[in-house]
Amino acid sequence: MAYQHTIHQHVYRFRDLKDLLAKASLLRSGDVLAGISAAGYEERVAAQITLADVPLKNFLSETVVPYEDDEITRLILDSHDREAFSLIGRFTVGELRDWLLTEQAGTEVLQGLKMALTPEMAAAVSKLMRNQDLITVAKKCEVITRFRNTIGLKGRFSTRLQPNHPTDDPKGIAASIIDGLLYGSGDAVIGINPATDSPAVVANLLNLIDTIRQQFDIPAQSCVLSHITTTIELINAGAAVDLCFQSIAGTQQANTSFGVNLSLLDEAYDATLSLNRGTIGQNVMYFETGQGSALSANAHQGVDQQTCEARAYAVARRYQPLLVNTVVGFIGPEYLYDGKQIIRAALEDHFCGKLMGLPMGVDVCYTNHAEADQDDMDNLLTLLGVAGCNFIMGIPGSDDIMLNYQSTSFHDALYIRKVLGLRPAPEFEDWLIRQGITDEKGKITHNQLTGKLIAHLF
Template sequence: MTAYRHAIGVTTYRFDDLATLMARASPERSGDQLAGVAAGSAQERVAAQRALAEVPLQRFLHEALVPYEDDEVTRLILDSHDAAAFEPVASLTVGGFRDWLLSDAADSAALAALAPGITPEMAAAVSKLMRNQDLILAARKCHVRTRFRGTIGLPGRLSTRLQPNHPTDDAAGIAASVLDGLLYGSGDAVIGINPATDNVPQVMRLLEMLDAVISRHGIPTQSCVLTHVTNTLQAIERGAPVDLVFQSIGGTEGTNSSFGINLALLAEARAAALSLERGHVFDDDGQRGRNVMYFETGQGSALSANAHHGCDQQTIEARAYAVARRFSPLLVNSVVGFIGPEYLYDGKQIVRAGLEDHFCAKLLGLPMGCDICYTNHAEADQNDMDVLLTLLGVAGCSFIMGIPGSDDVMLNYQTTSFHDALYARRVLGLRPAPEFEQWLERMGLFQPGLARPAEMLPAPFAALLGAAP
């Protein structure tokens, strides 16, 4: 292990190893203070950031923050590293890498080619040296496309997960939320339900309900019931119409063990979903519907599981993206403020974390979205979410959540609404996924070429709402 030092005035700060240096260099957040790894003062944080800027990127390939022999995520990161892709930046320090990312040389093509050569720790390190505007600028240049029944992540597009959760899984309540979301142009990323009753028979009922809606109306989207991966495997074995396999993931083996998963189980689930061949859109290699996984992450999950190995929460969060990258997902999102103020105390910390997560994931080549959210006991409000929504829209976020009234009545947290998605698309000139936009126009729900709802509902949808045709 190498000790790192930096002097500010007459005070020299020492950081015993790379994990300590990374933690002290992190912007302030309550989770790192809870874990006892945060900088003790702003001066120490600046000293750590300056010392980190001088660290060669190569160091992250030789000094593992989480021991290689103890952790399958570390082994995945190091064993799958693409040295050829890394070569263009192999001579840079962390500070030099920041400068390069903000330069014109780092265009979309260069960043796409570089992604397999960047480790999560490198991405986390450089993010700690960046202002919010730096995170936005660099992330905006990263274009990551995925496909199933539609194409997610194209430039100039912002997709939404339509989240029709219901506290009792009532079919009529879910259907009303689905219809409400479709009328506002939500649902092109996925129609995804968190089941209130989480067992295999109920999961199958919800999957069959969503499949019937999508099939009947020819909607170019995909469904997902956000249950544990083992439930989804059982549902597939029983013949359920599974589009996407969902799982929450973390950045260490211990975190994933607390979720009841490992890399082998995720590989088994992906293979099972691929065997169903339910996707429609072909990828660049001529394969159809290969992006069949949906992952959610969140800063603080490793500390909650006591599986953070003394690292800061943002670095461990970035390591979760290596797990996601292994399985070529259709969608990944950070549920940024969901765990609570113990980990992200207020609106400022939530905004910063959302921008960090989006940047790191995009740099690693992931189709990153964000559940822009907070719990009611956090020092945050909907104005903070408006700020993060707008910033992520500028940064090229792949998708956000769409929930009636921005209030999830089943999970009891605050997120973004169908109206919020319309706001972001309108103010930033963004559109839904192309296949979904064409369907909206064909069904008469959106005005052709305007990416906004029609002034009058078409007769079939008016009838569903009990209105006159």
């Protein structure tokens, strides 16, 4: 179906919904690279005006990737909640935007709509929103998950303790874990990106974290972010797997480039559930995404990178994950050029994920060749804290020495908790107080646990 709009006697034509969504996106270097972005601001505004008048029901009949060619499109349409959709089915995209900002669209109402909104609908409405709109609506979307602690409660802000090491050295990783725990980090997950996907190395790292957890009775979960096939192999061998991790994208072709599909994800989900390692819940999956991943694999199929990203969230919500985060600036300036594009993309991703019922976190990050710096990340971190983001990363000095990118430090998490009055997950907070790491007000005390941890690990 073609769309068009006239500005100053110039007729802007958009060949289909996919083209319209791409042209309505805010400026993204990745979309420019793909040759699908608007030619300029006037065409972008024309596309946004046109998109605002598109009925939501059009998204159920006009797909951006053909149903017969893509299992994610089939998942999206086959799992669509038409009964819940009746509440918003009469809206256009612009009317949905206006309604989402009303008091009528409260937390419980939005929770009931998570399967009624397709990723394309969520992406479309985000393209019409200012940053403050994205923050306002996302803050209303409470998504709570549980494994050994409770993540996503209002007034709480969690961190992934990310103790990566370039050679997977256990002592180096253990030192980073100690550092993070003593700064109150790790309630979302203690999660290591291994330098190698060797099953033996991954098993050793899993054992390292699990030994620390059991020794000090830490109410947290661990994950070594190996490929899903390695994780399945380790589960079958009886390894200490809490969470199953996988990077995912928004097209079947892109996921194939990652070596995964829905069938394999189903197998991994069932295998991880069978271990029954959670104490207060069984949300066992951890997914990472990022704008530009499908394009970098030459698998975006002409879809703009933000809409592709939202489609990845349809994959994630199938498995009721404990954690999902967009690694927003990791791929580089070819996809998000500067701090402004990174900030906007992160707010869009967080909004779309939360609207679709996901426990969204954000890796507030950039690469050293991007036109961005730590001040940009401070701004984004603060905006995400206001928006109700579930978690961020905690990395020693904010510098990941294995993945070679800049993210957020343990101190950054302390900053956002302090200025916004936020606290860790309740079970983890109680543990921090009992161990003398923090006091009742959340102030770091670094008491008796320091020596115990060092003596145990070294």
